[in-house]
Amino acid sequence: MPQVEMVDIYIMGKKYSVPESLTIMDAMEFAGYQLKRGCGCRAGFCGACGTVYRIAGDYELKVGLACQTKVEADMYLAQIPFFPAVKGVYDLDELTPTAASLARYYPEIYRCIGCNSCTNVCPQDLNVMQYVAYAQRGDIARCASESFDCVMCGLCASRCPAHIAQYFVGILARRLHGKHVLPRADHVQQRYEEIEAGTFDAELDDLMNKDIEELKSLYNNRDIE
Amino acid sequence: MYTPQMKELIKKVEETRPQRVGVHFPRMSPEDKQEVLKKYHPDFIEAGFSEITVGVNKGDRVPLELATLIDARSCIENVELDLDQYDYDVDVLVIGGGGAGAAAALSAQEKGADVLLVTKLRFGDANTMMAQGGIQAADKPSDSPPIHYLDVMGGGHYHNVPRLVRALVNDAPIVIKWLEDLGTMFDKEEDGTMVTNHGGGTSRKRMHAARDYTGAEIMRTLRDETLNRGVKVIEFTAAVELLLDEDGKAGGAVLYNLETEEYQVCRAKKVIFAMGGSGRLHYQDFPTTNHYGATGDGLIMGYRAGAKLAFLDTIQYHPTGAAYPPQILGLLVTEAVRGRGATFLNIDGEQFAYHLETRDVASAAIIRECVGRKKGITTPTGMVGVWLDSPLIELIHGEGAVERMLPAMVRQFGRFGINISKEPMLIYPTLHYQNGGLLIDEHGETNVENLYVAGENAGGIHGRNRLMGNSLLDILVFGRRAGYHAGETYKDVKLKKLTLEHVKKYHAELEKNGVATGGRISPMLLPRYTHREVLEQEA
Ligand SMILES: Cc1cc2nc3c(=O)[nH]c(=O)nc-3n(C[C@H](O)[C@H](O)[C@H](O)COP(=O)(O)OP(=O)(O)OC[C@H]3O[C@@H](n4cnc5c(N)ncnc54)[C@H](O)[C@@H]3O)c2cc1C
Ligand code: FES
Numbered sequence: 219m220p221q222v223e224m225v226d227i228y229i230m231g232k233k234y235s236v237p238e239s240l241t242i243m244d245a246m247e248f249a250g251y252q253l254k255r256g257c258g259c260r261a262g263f264c265g266a267c268g269t270v271y272r273i274a275g276d277y278e279l280k281v282g283l284a285c286q287t288k289v290e291a292d293m294y295l296a297q298i299p300f301f302p303a304v305k306g307v308y309d310l311d312e313l314t315p316t317a318a319s320l321a322r323y324y325p326e327i328y329r330c331i332g333c334n335s336c337t338n339v340c341p342q343d344l345n346v347m348q349y350v351a352y353a354q355r356g357d358i359a360r361c362a363s364e365s366f367d368c369v370m371c372g373l374c375a376s377r378c379p380a381h382i383a384q385y386f387v388g389i390l391a392r393r394l395h396g397k398h399v400l401p402r403a404d405h406v407q408q409r410y411e412e413i414e415a416g417t418f419d420a421e422l423d424d425l426m427n428k429d430i431e432e433l434k435s436l437y438n439n440r441d442i443e
Numbered sequence: 444m445y446t447p448q449m450k451e452l453i454k455k456v457e458e459t460r461p462q463r464v465g466v467h468f469p470r471m472s473p474e475d476k477q478e479v480l481k482k483y484h485p486d487f488i489e490a491g492f493s494e495i496t497v498g499v500n501k502g503d504r505v506p507l508e509l510a511t512l513i514d515a516r517s518c519i520e521n522v523e524l525d526l527d528q529y530d531y532d533v534d535v536l537v538i539g540g541g542g543a544g545a546a547a548a549l550s551a552q553e554k555g556a557d558v559l560l561v562t563k564l565r566f567g568d569a570n571t572m573m574a575q576g577g578i579q580a581a582d583k584p585s586d587s588p589p590i591h592y593l594d595v596m597g598g599g600h601y602h603n604v605p606r607l608v609r610a611l612v613n614d615a616p617i618v619i620k621w622l623e624d625l626g627t628m629f630d631k632e633e634d635g636t637m638v639t640n641h642g643g644g645t646s647r648k649r650m651h652a653a654r655d656y657t658g659a660e661i662m663r664t665l666r667d668e669t670l671n672r673g674v675k676v677i678e679f680t681a682a683v684e685l686l687l688d689e690d691g692k693a694g695g696a697v698l699y700n701l702e703t704e705e706y707q708v709c710r711a712k713k714v715i716f717a718m719g720g721s722g723r724l725h726y727q728d729f730p731t732t733n734h735y736g737a738t739g740d741g742l743i744m745g746y747r748a749g750a751k752l753a754f755l756d757t758i759q760y761h762p763t764g765a766a767y768p769p770q771i772l773g774l775l776v777t778e779a780v781r782g783r784g785a786t787f788l789n790i791d792g793e794q795f796a797y798h799l800e801t802r803d804v805a806s807a808a809i810i811r812e813c814v815g816r817k818k819g820i821t822t823p824t825g826m827v828g829v830w831l832d833s834p835l836i837e838l839i840h841g842e843g844a845v846e847r848m849l850p851a852m853v854r855q856f857g858r859f860g861i862n863i864s865k866e867p868m869l870i871y872p873t874l875h876y877q878n879g880g881l882l883i884d885e886h887g888e889t890n891v892e893n894l895y896v897a898g899e900n901a902g903g904i905h906g907r908n909r910l911m912g913n914s915l916l917d918i919l920v921f922g923r924r925a926g927y928h929a930g931e932t933y934k935d936v937k938l939k940k941l942t943l944e945h946v947k948k949y950h951a952e953l954e955k956n957g958v959a960t961g962g963r964i965s966p967m968l969l970p971r972y973t974h975r976e977v978l979e980q981e982a
Contacts, residue, residue, distance in 0.1 A: 222978055237977045241770050248974040254679065254701050258568030259734045261774045262855055263659055266568050286858055288770060307671050310626055342854070362628060367656060367850060370663065389667055393626030396664075401635030406623060409582040409616040421589040422613065425596075426605040437597035438473065443585060443647045 225291040242269055242284035242295060255299035262286040265371030268341065271295035281339045281373050301372030303383035306390065315398040317356030324387045327353050329380035336374035336384050342367050346374045346384050353387050361388070362395035444860035445767075449869075452820055455792035456830055456867050463786065463794060464838050470797045476804050483807040483815065485872075486757050491727040497952045498746055504756045506726040512743055514953065515963035517946045519684055519697055522706050526686065526941040529695075529710045533559040533675075534933045535926075536696060536711035538682040539741070541569030542658070542915065543898025544717035545665035546922030547887075547929075548674045551715070554930025558674050559709065561698055563681040563718075563736045563968065567666045570719050570734050570899060571918065574658025575777035575851055576642060577650035578919075579912035580615035583639060586647040588612040595913060598644040598801055599878075599906025602754065607904040610885045611913065614920040619651060621919070627664045628653050640782050642911040644801040650912045655777050655851040658915060680707075681740065681968050684946060685714065685748045685894065688939040693748070693894035695941055699968075712936035713893050713929035716741040717922065720877040720899040723970045726758055729874040730773020740966035741900040745881045747949045750889040753902035754879025759909055762787075762805035764873025766828030768859040773873040776852065778802075778911045780831060780868070783848055784839040788830040788867070789818035795829075803908050806872035813871065820869060828871040833863040876914065878905050887925030893936060895925035 223238040227245060234249040243257060258266030267284035274292035284297060306323025313319040320327060327350055336346035345364055352361035365388030374384040412418070425433070445453065471479070481487050493510035495503050505513070535551040537544045540562025548560045560566070581591040591612040596603055619637075623629065630638040630652050639648045653660035669676065679701045686708070688694040695710040718741030722733025731737070746752055763776040781787075786798040787805070789812050796808040809829055813819030819827035833852075836845050845864040846853055856863045880902035887895040898918040905913060953960060 237974070239769060239977065240974060244770075244972070244974050244977075247972045248977075250973075252969060252971050253735070254564075254969070257735050258564055259573050261573055261732070261734075261771070262858075263656075263851070264565075264568050264572045264734070266565055286770075286855070305667075305670060307673070309671065310668075366628070366654060366660075367854070369659070389663055392628050392660075393664060393667065395626070396628040397624065397626035400628065400631055401633075402623065403582070403619075403629075403631065403635045403637045405584060405636060406580075406582045406616055406620050410620045413588070413613060413616060418588045418613070421587075422592060422609050425589055425592050426609055430601045433593070433596055433601055437593050440590070440593060440597075440646050443641075 265369030268371035361391035459792040512965040530707035531709040539717035540566040542571035543918035543922040547926035550926025551930035577652035578915040598910040603906035604903040732775040759876035760872040761875035766871040886928040
């Protein structure tokens with residue numbers, strides 16, 4: 219019978235032997251942790267589990283989401299479950315989709331020295347430095363699109379020598395884009411007005427009062443787009 | 444990466460693919476559906492259920508794992524608390540930092556209430572963040588709220604509470620407009636028209652999406668706005684028990700700081716539960732798509748205080764959970780994959796069910812294919828699954844469509860060496876959604892005065908089966924309704940002395956009924972995983 223492959227990993231410097239098939243998150247639990255910080259969705263969507271690690275003998279510092287990264291032999295790791303960057307507080311209605319809006323809350327974007335550390339650490343493989351460049355230029359559409367898959371784990375900010383909080387720049391750009399750049403959906407506005415005017419009330423009341431058999435027959439014979 | 448054996452099996456999928464393009468597989472008849480559900484859906488496996496022994500729902504059937512938490516003592520039974528000393532004293536206390544909680548907090552504050560939002564993990568570490576597929580709303584000319592109503596009722600097998608469904612479909616376009624106003628980046632055509640698609644059980648294309656990060660996009664937008672508006676938010680603080688006043692009305696909650704392990708008292712004129720679902724209870728040992736904090740705490744606290752539960756004997760198993768690779772076992776393969784045309788195939792590369800059947804029917808059909816007909820594909824860890832033919836999407840929508848439409852899925856499988864544009868995904872049903880919850884009315888209020896519930900924590904809206912895209916919708920519709928109602932009425936509330944008498948009574952009732960609690964306490968707050976099964980599985 220095949221044996222489970224075990225590897226040694228070092229959680230904050232302390233050695234544990236864990237099955238090599240586990241993710242970093244599962245390996246921490248295998249080692250006996252009950253996670254409080256550093257664990258949210260367990261599926262790569264929430265950014266709670268940013269982790270830095272180094273493999274013994276390698277100088278390079280690597281990062282990953284603990285829930286989406288497999289352990290490796292001789293991995294030295296620590297989680298960074300929180301990063302103290304400051305979020306701007308704004309009223310979206312008052313802002314325009316311009317570089318000036320971004321710079322008002324995040325002036326550090328102009329201090330980017332082009333080191334690309336943010337892009338290198340992004341566990342989502344986003345081109346972070348590129349979206350900061352778009353932000354500098356006021357290209358809100360591209361900044362929003364390029365940063366769209368951001369899980370806001372904060373690892374980029376933790377490595378930035380210019381103290382930029384890239385992930386906060388990204389969400390401001392996306393909200394500016396969604397609100398002020400993308401054209402509004404006319405059909406949504408129209409339906410909203412119809413609902414306010416009570417256009418569907420009678421029909422809905424009627425449906426509410428139908429018995430199950432009637433509903434069933436309507437449902438089973440409904441046309442499908 | 445797939446093993447060589449699995450790659451060999453994939454060849455059969457590739458062989459049959461050209462013949463399958465554009466061929467319409469028949470839907471099941473209502474009779475066939477009933478048959479496959481009764482025989483294979485986990486809701487019908489009697490050993491997985493137990494009856495509630497105390498309280499307002501005594502005698503009702505709920506999943507075993509939930510029943511053991513209901514038949515348990517309060518985790519603060521032996522904690523000394525001075526209920527006359529308030530650590531927090533607010534108008535509206537919102538418990539749970541997912542989409543429902545954020546929507547409730549924003550809405551209550553808009554009405555002038557002093558709002559406190561507490562949440563167990565980080566704000567946004569929630570099921571809402573994980574929703575990929577989309578949100579339903581009947582806002583296109585070919586569609587209407589009444590058509591949506593019919594889909595919801597049919598999907599829920601006609602058990603839904605009609606007034607709640609009416610609220611849901613009526614407010615849907617209003618919620619979409621609200622999100623648009625907040626700058627949510629929906630997928631749109633050049634002229635602003637929403638890109639909408641089908642989901643399981645929809646009769647119109649009304650699924651709105653933001654790539655395949657729909658929930659994340661909604662959650663981070665609402666979180667950003669909540670913080671902008673200065674709502675007080677406390678993270679890593681769980682509610683552990685509801686507080687009632689002497690008249691039996693909700694009046695606050697006992698909070699627990701997960702990090703310092705201190706208990707605190709919060710008084711509030713209105714309490715809104717938004718604690719989400721219970722996937723982490725792993726009913727019938729199923730893996731789950733849910734976030735780490737989905738332990739059903741709100742159900743337990745509400746029930747102890749006398750709030751009614753509804754439809755908790757029906758659990759949604761998502762037909763498309765990852766069955767391979769083992770690192771992402773149980774995680775969601777978004778319904779958008781079948782929404783865009785991918786079909787279910789067995790080991791011989793044959794389709795065995797229409798790809799857009801409702802979730803319960805699709806899950807049962809997959810379990811039948813694997814367990815009943817033994818035509819599943821077995822993985823090296825002994826897991827069984829069927830193929831979901833994602834490369835078919837490229838043939839339907841053109842080359843590059845998978846990458847463009849499903850970036851989150853491409854990334855997730857890509858991390859483990861599987862290219863879903865070219866290789867099919869291996870899937871098996873996974874525990875996904877709690878169809879029921881604490882019963883509410885159209886304002887989100889429960890039978891316990893001043894206690895509201897919104898989101899997955901609530902029950903009645905979806906009857907016995909929720910359709911995809913109606914949950915992201917309901918958390919916002921009822922989060923807003925609860926928030927507005929609480930925000931409009933808190934001024935009329937005169938709170939009396941706070942008590943935990945209801946907990947004492949509950950304990951007494953457990954004893955009177957001779958329920959052996961065996962030292963169990965609840966709510967659970969966090970699951971505990973040790974992953975020892977990995978050793979047994981592979982050794
Ligand atoms: C992977 C996945 C994909 C999905 N896809 C879709 C989709 O495409 N479309 C759709 O409509 N629906 C989808 N759903 C369902 C939908 O996302 C959820 O039902 C919905 O988001 C629940 O929102 P909520 O606010 O009620 O709960 P959640 O978003 O889960 O929030 C609950 C919050 O309460 C907190 N909490 C729990 N207990 C306590 C406590 N004791 N004290 C304090 N806080 C507590 C939790 O930590 C969490 O932050 C999906 C669900 C999952 C898991
Ligand atoms: S736990 Fe959410 S990204 Fe890892």
